[in-house]
Amino acid sequence: xxxxxxxxxxxxxxxxxxxxxxxxxxxxxxxxxxxxxxxxxxxxxxxxxxxxxxxxxxxxxxxxxxxxxxxxxxxxxxxxxxxxxxxxxxxxxxxxxxxxxxxxxxxxxxxxxxxxxxxxxxxxxxxxxxxxxxxxxxxxxxxxxxxxxxxxxxxxxxxxxxxxxxxxxxxxxxxxxxxxxxxxxxxxxxxxxxxxxxxxxxxxxxxxxxxxxxxxxxxxxxxxxxxxxxxxxxxxxxxxxxxxxxxxxxxxxxxxxxxxxxxxxxxxxxxxxxxxxxxxxxxxxxxxxxxxxxxxxxxxxxxxxxxxxxxxxxxxxxxxxxxxxxxxxxxxxxxxxxxxxxxxxxxxxxxxxxxxxxxxxxxxxxxxxxxxxxxxxxxxxxxxxxxxxxxxxxxxxxxxxxxxxxxxxxxxxxxxxxxxxxxxxxxxxxxxxxxxxxxxxxxxxxxxxxxxxxxxxxxxxxxxxxxxxxxxxxxxxxxxxxxxxxxxxxxxxxxxxxxxxxxxxxxxxxxxxxxxxxxxxxxxxxxxxxxxxxxxxxxxxxxxxxxxxxxxxxxxxxxxxxxxxxxxxxxxxxxxxxxxxxxxxxxxxxxxxxxxxxxxxxxxxxxxxxxxxxxxxxxxxxxxxxxxxxxxxxxxxxxxxxxxxxxxxxxxxxxxxxxxxxxxxxxxxxxxxxxxxxxxxxxxxxxxxxxxxxxxxxxxxxxxxxxxxxxx
Numbered sequence: 015x016x017x018x019x020x021x022x023x024x025x026x027x028x029x030x031x032x033x034x035x036x037x038x039x040x041x042x043x044x045x046x047x048x049x050x051x052x053x054x055x056x057x058x059x060x061x062x063x064x065x066x067x068x069x070x071x072x073x074x075x076x077x078x079x080x081x082x083x084x085x086x087x088x089x090x091x092x093x094x095x096x097x098x099x100x101x102x103x104x105x106x107x108x109x110x111x112x113x114x115x116x117x118x119x120x121x122x123x124x125x126x127x128x129x130x131x132x133x134x135x136x137x138x139x140x141x142x143x144x145x146x147x148x149x150x151x152x153x154x155x156x157x158x159x160x161x162x163x164x165x166x167x168x169x170x171x172x173x174x175x176x177x178x179x180x181x182x183x184x185x186x187x188x189x190x191x192x193x194x195x196x197x198x199x200x201x202x203x204x205x206x207x208x209x210x211x212x213x214x215x216x217x218x219x220x221x222x223x224x225x226x227x228x229x230x231x232x233x234x235x236x237x238x239x240x241x242x243x244x245x246x247x248x249x250x251x252x253x254x255x256x257x258x259x260x261x262x263x264x265x266x267x268x269x270x271x272x273x274x275x276x277x278x279x280x281x282x283x284x285x286x287x288x289x290x291x292x293x294x295x296x297x298x299x300x301x302x303x304x305x306x307x308x309x310x311x312x313x314x315x316x317x318x319x320x321x322x323x324x325x326x327x328x329x330x331x332x333x334x335x336x337x338x339x340x341x342x343x344x345x346x347x348x349x350x351x352x353x354x355x356x357x358x359x360x361x362x363x364x365x366x367x368x369x370x371x372x373x374x375x376x377x378x379x380x381x382x383x384x385x386x387x388x389x390x391x392x393x394x395x396x397x398x399x400x401x402x403x404x405x406x407x408x409x410x411x412x413x414x415x416x417x418x419x420x421x422x423x424x425x426x427x428x429x430x431x432x433x434x435x436x437x438x439x440x441x442x443x444x445x446x447x448x449x450x451x452x453x454x455x456x457x458x459x460x461x462x463x464x465x466x467x468x469x470x471x472x473x474x475x476x477x478x479x480x481x482x483x484x485x486x487x488x489x490x491x492x493x494x495x496x497x498x499x500x501x502x503x504x505x506x507x508x509x510x511x512x513x514x515x516x517x518x519x520x521x522x523x524x525x526x527x528x529x530x531x532x533x534x535x536x537x538x539x540x541x542x543x544x545x546x547x548x549x550x551x552x553x554x555x556x557x558x559x560x561x562x563x564x565x566x567x568x569x570x571x572x573x574x575x576x577x578x579x580x581x582x583x584x585x586x587x588x589x590x591x592x593x594x595x596x597x598x599x600x601x602x603x604x605x606x607x608x609x610x611x612x613x614x615x616x617x618x619x620x621x622x623x624x625x626x627x628x629x630x631x632x633x634x635x636x637x638x639x640x641x642x643x644x645x646x647x648x649x650x651x652x653x654x655x656x657x658x659x660x661x662x663x664x665x666x667x668x669x670x671x672x673x674x675x676x677x678x679x680x681x682x683x684x685x686x687x688x689x690x691x692x693x694x695x696x697x698x699x700x701x702x703x704x705x706x707x708x709x710x711x712x713x714x715x716x717x718x719x720x721x722x723x724x725x726x
């Protein structure tokens with residue numbers, strides 16, 4: 015049943031779920047399954063396999079909790095067929111807890127106190143009484159603990175109130191009324207510290223609870239936490255109270271009816287409604303947090319997979335005002351050639367000397383591209399560089415590079431080991447240059463939480479966020495693959511089947527034995543066992559191996575099959591990557607070769623791709639970085655003007671696009687497509703180069719609104 019539920023949720027077949035779980039249980043990693051076991055999962059990707067694992071764990075926990083609750087209710091002798099059926103239909107843990115609520119051992123409550131005083135029989139009598147005197151019955155319960163009729167009746171009322179609050183159908187009615195007909199309403203507090211009016215739109219805000227956007231939930235939670243607003247779910251209380259009363263009031267005496275009605279109303283207002291409001295707020299928050307993690311993960315993945323700028327001498331430019339701009343030149347291999355500092359900006363502006371030093375570095379090392387960090391003073395530095403290029407007539411381009419987390423890396427133990435003689439700021443300039451040369455290799459050195467491409471990331475559950483982002487990093491590294499002879503420990507430890515210890519062991523082996531010559535040699539490295547080798551080998555590339563397939567994404571387990579395919583094509587290993595083999599693959603009898611060699615469809619496609627383009631980089635399919643030689647000012651812009659920009663961040667309500675202004679322009683979700691879309695990620699990703707048009711210019715705030723829909 016669990017597997018069918020998962021299959022339905024993910025819109026895949028049950029057999030695919032079974033295959034993925036079996037492979038995971040055997041100790042295979044998600045990247046390995048997604049890449050090298052497609053024939054078993056019928057092509058499931060990394061995200062689907064991760065979802066299967068997560069949902070299966072949830073289903074197992076749900077099943078166990080159902081069994082526990084059934085057992086706990088049975089020990090009280092109260093387990094009925096109806097309760098069993100109710101438990102069986104639960105699809106969420108919260109539904110199971112609602113069923114268990116009436117049977118749960120409560121902490122100290124008004125009802126539990128009344129029960130301890132022996133008033134439970136009185137409450138049961140009240141619910142059944144038709145014509146007897148209520149006061150006379152209550153007098154029977156006066157004791158040392160219960161000193162009056164009023165106290166006895168209050169105690170009985172408290173018990174009935176809790177019964178109403180725990181009643182499954184009543185709770186469901188309140189939940190449905192709140193969630194599907196209620197409204198999230200926020201109001202500004204009289205006193206607060208929102209001087210910049212960050213939360214202005216929530217000073218008087220109302221939206222249906224089941225239609226509230228995820229970013230609204232996160233913003234409301236933060237504003238409420240900072241005591242700027244109040245928030246409640248407004249709904250028809252009386253409708254739910256009347257429903258609850260009908261569940262308890264039957265044919266009792268008038269006095270009993272009056273007491274029951276008041277007790278049930280008290281149970282709803284004091285207990286059930288606040289509890290269910292908290293539950294709904296919690297569910298909405300969980301939904302919003304999950305969405306934020308999805309957005310963060312998606313943005314991080316696109317950032318990590320930005321195409322490298324290969325074979326260029328790059329100058330990293332770390333902007334600053336007072337302390338000067340740090341410059342670092344790196345060669346085509348990422349090796350630092352020289353670092354320097356210039357002061358092109360106030361308060362210590364030495365513009366002429368700064369230009370002379372920049373010219374010296376460019377001329378000395380034949381710099382081709384300048385990578386400018388996008389932090390403090392970035393736009394001023396961009397202007398300085400653009401003017402410099404025009405003044406000296408250099409054929410050089412520049413681009414802004416996200417420096418999120420650069421300071422974290424620069425102050426890290428890893429950076430100190432790489433450049434012990436350099437200051438933190440100079441290390442940061444090197445990191446900025448390398449981020450342009452190979453984003454993945456450089457960003458991998460930084461804790462992914464420090465790479466600010468999310469929304470409300472500081473409001474997300476830390477453990478879940480860490481796990482999710484680690485998955486993204488691992489996925490990106492394995493999609494690209496790594497050169498085992500040049501990869502850092504940071505990169506290697508994210509390879510399928512490897513750990514920090516085995517990654518370090520590879521680096522140590524390289525230092526002691528020189529370059530690793532072929533994939534077979536990997537088996538000799540300490541801490542690389544048979545399973546590790548199986549999981550990792552296909553992702554570890556050896557460019558100048560004596561086995562030509564070692565430089566491809568083909569797994570060693572498929573080498574024999576690959577050579578059979580080459581024979582069938584009348585080709586040999588020297589033809590790999592040539593036009594000749596591409597033509598042969600196009601014109602061959604694919605079905606006959608697959609049948610003769612026993613090759614499945616998925617493996618055939620992967621082997622053919624590798625034979626056609628053995629050194630193909632997964633990242634080559636994405637937009638290349640947008641290089642510029644000039645800048646824009648807000649005063650240069652005109653409404654409906656067409657521009658090209660780079661998507662820097664994607665959030666629930668739109669995307670921020672760098673068009674060269676001081677601040678990125680916002681393309682609201684409503685301005686992304688003529689068709690209605692549910693999320694900006696359907697249209698754009700971080701790093702995309704997009705055409706935009708100027709929609710609105712706010713000179714006072716120095717901001718611009720953009721649209722991706724061409725004006726008529």
